[in-house]
Amino acid sequence: MAKQKLKIVTIGGGSSYTPELIEGYINRKDELPIEEIVLVDIEAGKEKLDIVGEMAKRMVKAAGLDWKVTLTLNRKEALKGADFVTTQFRVGLLDARVKDERIPLSHGVLGQETNGAGGIFKAFRTIPVILDIIADMRVQCPDAWLINFTNPAGMVTEAAIKYGGWEKTLGLCNVPIGHCSSAADKLDIPEKDLFFKFAGINHFHWHRVWDKSGKERTSELIDILYGPTQNEDDNHLKNIHSAEFHYEQIQHLNMLPCGYHRYYYIEDEMLNHSIEEFKKGETRAQVVKETEKRLFELYKDPALDYKPEELSQRGGTHYSDAACEIIASIQNDKRTEMVVSTINNGTIIDLPYDSAVEVSGVVTGHGFEPYNWGAFENAGARGDLQSMKGMEETVIEAAISGDYGAALQAFTVNPLIPGGTIAKRLLDEMLYAHKDYLPQFASKIKEIEENDKEVVTYVDELMKSN
Incomplete structure (x- = not known):
């Protein structure tokens, strides 16, 4: 009861x-x-x-x-x-x-939340x-x-x-919510009359769509959203740049991408836009700080x-x-259909059972019951997803253990970070910059402070210019 x-x-x-x-x-x-x-x-x-x-x-x-x-x-x-x-x-x-x-x-490398x-x-x-x-x-x-x-x-x-x-x-993530409302709008069908199936990991998932008759509408949506005749931007996310996906690539996937796939599928354009924001002192964090100031002034009323x-x-x-x-x-026990991050348990065959996945399912009185996805048919998507999950697992390991080697491995595996010297230098700079909130890495941070004055000076000067 x-x-x-x-x-x-x-x-x-x-x-x-x-x-x-x-x-x-x-x-x-x-x-x-x-x-x-x-x-x-x-x-x-x-x-x-x-x-x-x-x-x-x-x-x-x-x-x-x-x-x-x-x-x-x-x-x-x-x-x-x-x-x-x-x-x-x-x-x-x-x-x-x-x-x-x-x-x-x-350093010309993507910085994103x-x-x-x-x-x-x-x-x-x-x-x-x-x-x-x-x-x-x-x-x-x-x-x-x-x-x-x-x-x-x-x-x-x-x-x-x-x-x-x-x-x-x-x-929880708000991204799938926007994708669902966008699909309903583009198809001119009430959202309640569409069935959505998402699968992947947080900020790196894909989805398919069906209507009440059982007809799949995914390909149609790909044409509407990313085809030659598109005339509206599908990016409902206010926090990332609205670069256009490559239509032929999305056709080949035969799945609708997450908005955040822009960072991977159109990396150069997203990076160049972020660098321009950085040069103008208008990175997303700096913009959000100003937005929050205005919000809290309103909240005081x-x-x-x-x-x-x-x-x-x-x-x-x-x-x-x-x-x-x-x-x-x-x-x-409403059994609302939602998209959440939960433990895989075989929902996506291509990922470890004990890893977190972001999938569609039903929220019940006893928790979340996911819709089975099975395997990813598209080899490119499958490979990308497995690589990203390996990176996530390594990040979690490093976050808990404070293992510098694991942290460097996570940096090296991440597709948005160049490997080698740049990855190590960037890792050291960020460890030093966040030293007050990384007690698990305390010994390595002390070593950087004592032995790498170039890193310390670079970070201190950069943040002064913020």
């Missing part, structure tokens, strides 16, 4: 996305018997937590609800008795993302923290569900399940008791609403 009153805890409660999360709960007030929402953050995020937390309280009050909204910096205490825990934190805050982007780009060197370092900083959170949950809320939308979502989810032992973990439209410009819209729907579907 479902619990009558719910306690939901959000780690990273001071995030600019929190109003969307609160709106999602309010929209599902008849499905979610919420008693308390706890927003948790760290000391460095206290000011934002206070601002967005007060706004959350206003939103709940305006909706006529009696939910308790608690703000705290005490994670352990917050987790006590939680039914659901959502994670949306950023270790090192946006300043760390600036380093993830600017340091690689200064979840791809390339930046994505690897975000995983290095984040995975130890998710494991610490799970250690607290094991004591404070052993039966809670963990809904993760902290990036890189796939690797964080895999670490939580495989190394943290928290089987009740699901990872004591009259604002609803999610502002400006939040949709932040780039991660729909994450929070998807998290709310997962919670509602588990709580009520």
Whole structure:
């Protein structure tokens, strides 16, 4: 029997996305018997937590609800008795993302939040923290569900399940949501009348589409979106450049690519665009910092008791609403069809059973039931996917162990990072730059500081120019 009153805890409660999360709960007030929402953050995020937390309280009050909204910096205490825990934190805050982007780009190498060197370092900083959170949950809320939308979502989810032992973990991404709405719009068919099947890993998946009659519409969508007569840009992602895919390549795949495949399929154009942004001091992290400043100025308004439209410009819209729907579907056994990161268990034959995959399926009262994909027929996609998964597994190993050799291997395997001298130099620079958040690499970082003054000076000068 479902619990009558719910306690939901959000780690990273001071995030600019929190109003969307609160709106999602309010929209599902008849499905979610919420008693308390706890927003948790760290000391460095206290000011934002206070601002967005007060706004959350206003939103709940305006909706006529009696939910308790608690703000705290005490994670352990917050987790006590939680039914659901959502994670949306950023270790090192946006300043760390600036380093993830600017340091690689200064060498002509892609800097991006979840791809390339930046994505690897975000995983290095984040995975130890998710494991610490799970250690607290094991004591404070052993039966809670963990809904993760902290990036890189796939690797964080895999670490939580495989190394943290928290089987009740699901990872979320907003990208499939946009692809589904785009397909419905292009075909002029209601989304509910289409069937979508996604498979791959986070930010590296493909999908196919069928209509109610059972006819597959994938090839038709490829023609509409990427063919010679296309006249609209399909890139619904506000955080990446809208370079055009090569039509013949997508035809050969006979699957619709994830928007993030642009970084791999049209790498030169994406890289050149990022370098131009870097030269102008307009990397995505720098733009987001300015966007967040404006958002939090809005959030301070004591009259604002609803999610502002400006939040949709932040780039991660729909994450929070998807998290709310997962919670509602588990709580009520709604069996909502969604795309999540979960342990493979044979869903994709081409990948290890114990690795995380991002696939379509149904969210039930007992968790996620994936739709079987089987094997990838396209050899190119299969090879790319296996290589990327090997990279992810190596990143997770390095993040947990602090093994410098594993970190260098991950850099070498990643297709967006040149191998050899550049990979090692870039790795050393980023280790030094993020030293405050990488205790697992402390001995190697000390060695770099003592023996490689060129690396230290380069990073210090680069970040001064930020």
